Amino acid sequence: MKKWMIGCLIVAAAGTGLIYWFIPASLQVGESLYVKCTFNGVRRTMQNNSWERWWPGAVKSKPYELDGFTFQPDSTSNNALSIRISDAGSAHASTMLLIPYQIDTTIITWGSIVYTGGSPFSKLKAYFHARELKQSLHAAMLAMQRFMGKNENVYGIPVWETKIQDTALAAIKTYYDHYPGTADIYQLVASIEQYVAASGAHTINPPMLNVNQEKGSNQYEAMVAIPTGKLLPGNGTVVPKKMIHSPIAVTEVKGGEATVRWAFAQLQQYVQDTHRMQPVIPYAVLLTDRSRETDTSKWVTRICFPIF
Structure with a gap:
């Protein structure tokens, strides 16, 4: 019996150690992709409050919803957007960067930081939360890529x-x-x-x-x-x-x-x-x-x- 308990304690200690080893105090969550659209075309589309035209979630008005997360665009600059992301138990700041790549191609990156807390349970919860958030960012950015890849969506006319x-x-x-x-x-x-x-x-x-x-x-x-x-x-x-x-x-x-x-x-x-x-x-x-x-x-x- 004592050996069994000692074994369980060793496994628990090892598991806890692995959690602290593999899950740091903060997790970088982000996606990056190429959009076949001019930099200025992407910037105007993102800054003109036209998210409802490409947003993949069921709710197509502020705050935008997708997979249990809500996304609230806050502020914009020349090549960056601040977006507040939240769900039932957490909230995160995120930044979307627009980077000119070629005349007709723009790189878009969207990232956030998920803090994991101090306990192994909070770290595990934050880890799975970060995975779900990454999937939501990926789905949103794919929808954005498909939408902005068509000139008629960006300029209102086929070109x-x-x-x-x-x-x-x-x-x-x-x-x-x-x-x-x-x-x-x-x-x-x-x-x-x-x-x-x-x-x-x-x-x-x-x-x-x-x-x-x-x-x-x-x-x-x-x-x-x-x-x-x-x-x-x-x-x-x-x-x-x-x-x-x-x-x-x-x-x-x-x-x-x-x-x-x-x-x-x-x-x-x-x-x-x-x-x-x-x-x-x-x-x-x-x-x-x-x-x-x-x-x-x-x-x-x-x-x-x-x-x-």
């Missing part, structure tokens, strides 16, 4: 990059004291089409449009160009334009002029976030013939930003 295909254009540039409407634009389109037909050529793709307001004035500069397949000499009013096969950032949207202007701004943000330069002006390709389709909700417009 892809390709190269300019139509390089020979016939163009007209003119000025208005008002924002040019559909009738104004298609009057220019008709002038180009008439010139192209009279030249024995033909147009090969829909018209391209750029409208720019002169700074400090109410004047608008409008340029309309149509791909012609070959470069024509022009006639004074219609002029030839030669493009090169340069890279372009592209999106397509459906809707009226307000939607198109908003999409221009979003694509401009993408270009800035990827630190690209614009060698020439951006333009819209009018995929829908707006002179025939009066329902603006059916207009489809492709927006192109030449970049390098």
